[in-house]
Amino acid sequence: MADAAGRLTKLAEEVLGVPLPVRIRAWDRSESGPPGAPTLVIRHRRALRRLMFKPGELGLARAWVAGDLDIEGDLYDALDRLAGLIWERGDTAAPHRAAALRALARPEVRAAARELLSLAGAPVPPTPPAEEVRRRRGPLHTLRRDKEAISHHYDVGNDFYALVLGPSMVYSCAYWGTAEEGVATLEDAQRGKLDLICRKLGLRKDLRLLDVGCGWGSMVLHAAREYGVRAVGITLSEEQATFARKRIAEAGLADRVEIRVQDYREIHDEPFDAISSVGMAEHVGRTRYAEYAGALYALLKPGGRLLNHQIARRPVADESAYHVDEFIDRYVFPDGELAPLGRTVGQLEDAGFEVRDVEAIREHYALTLRRWVTNLEEHWDEAARLTSVGRARVWRLYMAASALSFERNRIGVNQVLAVRTPESGTSDLPWRAREWRTGTHRG
Structure with a gap:
């Protein structure tokens, strides 16, 4: 797909309701986002599948650990810019979550999401990285x-x-x-x-x-x-x-x-x-x-x-x-x-x-x-x-x-x-x- 980065940026901003604070470089070498900002590098479309099957923090973590995602530029600056959208809990994150839910109800956003899902490749969940601890069962802290x-x-x-x-x-x-x-x-x-x-x-x-x-x-x-x-x-x-x-x-x-x-x-x-x-x-x-x-x-x-x-x-x-x-x-x-x-x-x-x-x-x-x-x-x-x-x-x-x-x-x-x-x-x-x-x- 041509200009994968531009389309990803557009979808992200429609869902989040705010401008994306980092640049994106996609696997097709296309780039989009604010000049001079740290760059989120999507090295493989498998990263999208990880997010499809585990939206949010865990999907991003799996993509990072596997090397499907990377950051170019100042790591601390990039994480600070992304914190309010991904990691923070509480009142600061609530407006973004509410905006995301409203955006997903709009037909044009759903259409864009379907288009991106087709880009992610086979609709099969990627294997989690070997470093991940599988979910445990039984009482805590035995x-x-x-x-x-x-x-x-x-x-x-x-x-x-x-x-x-x-x-x-x-x-x-x-x-x-x-x-x-x-x-x-x-x-x-x-x-x-x-x-x-x-x-x-x-x-x-x-x-x-x-x-x-x-x-x-x-x-x-x-x-x-x-x-x-x-x-x-x-x-x-x-x-x-x-x-x-x-x-x-x-x-x-x-x-x-x-x-x-x-x-x-x-x-x-x-x-x-x-x-x-x-x-x-x-x-x-x-x-x-x-x-x-x-x-x-x-x-x-x-x-x-x-x-x-x-x-x-x-x-x-x-x-x-x-x-x-x-x-x-x-x-x-x-x-x-x-x-x-x-x-x-x-x-x-x-x-x-x-x-x-x-x-x-x-x-x-x-x-x-x-x-x-x-x-x-x-x-x-x-x-x-x-x-x-x-x-x-x-x-x-x-x-x-x-x-x-x-x-x-x-x-x-x-x-x-x-x-x-x-x-x-x-x-x-x-x-x-x-x-x-x-x-x-x-x-």
């Missing part, structure tokens, strides 16, 4: 299902993660300072985050620390080396555990740090002095969060502290209508769920915790993600070789879109410090939070 979800996300190769995360092997929001403060690199910022957590927890020699979702062992390694604690780190990823144990042995800390492949619901040790949970609670889910909070409370000694570092979403008017984005659920974090900060604080309090401090650091995560995207792009060929081209494409889209979400306040990340306060009400926390943030208080 021990087995959670282990499978964690394996999908984390057991893709430690070498791949090393390319993206850098030498720190920390897969959570870094804590950035200014260049004048000497915190100008990703490594410095991740070390700053780990040390901030240690100070908030009041760690000191021979205290017993539990790190829930310990990843590649960076938190327990830092706490044992710098603060002299005895630590237990738990993860559901076999690959992470193997990597963490090797790091700890090489650091000569195997007598102070233990790494287990274990679920938080399976811990029956005597109480801990402190618990860190960094980037793990997003996997817990709303149906299990009260159980999670109660389990951590029970594992702490009276006076023990919990540092819960967790991504949060904005609250919505009807919380029962909240659902996880299909791209994230099928390709990134199966069964992952985000909760508003207020709900997290409330559930920690319901479990018996006294919440003493909340620090919002969403801008820090945006910068962290941009650094990870840069690492991936600089090592693209090797990253694709270590996993697959599709997996690398998943990560590039996921991290770039997430960076924009943090920058635009669509999601946030918070460190919540909570205490299992003794019945006496006494606490050894500093009266001024600034003391642990600047490092002048060490427990």
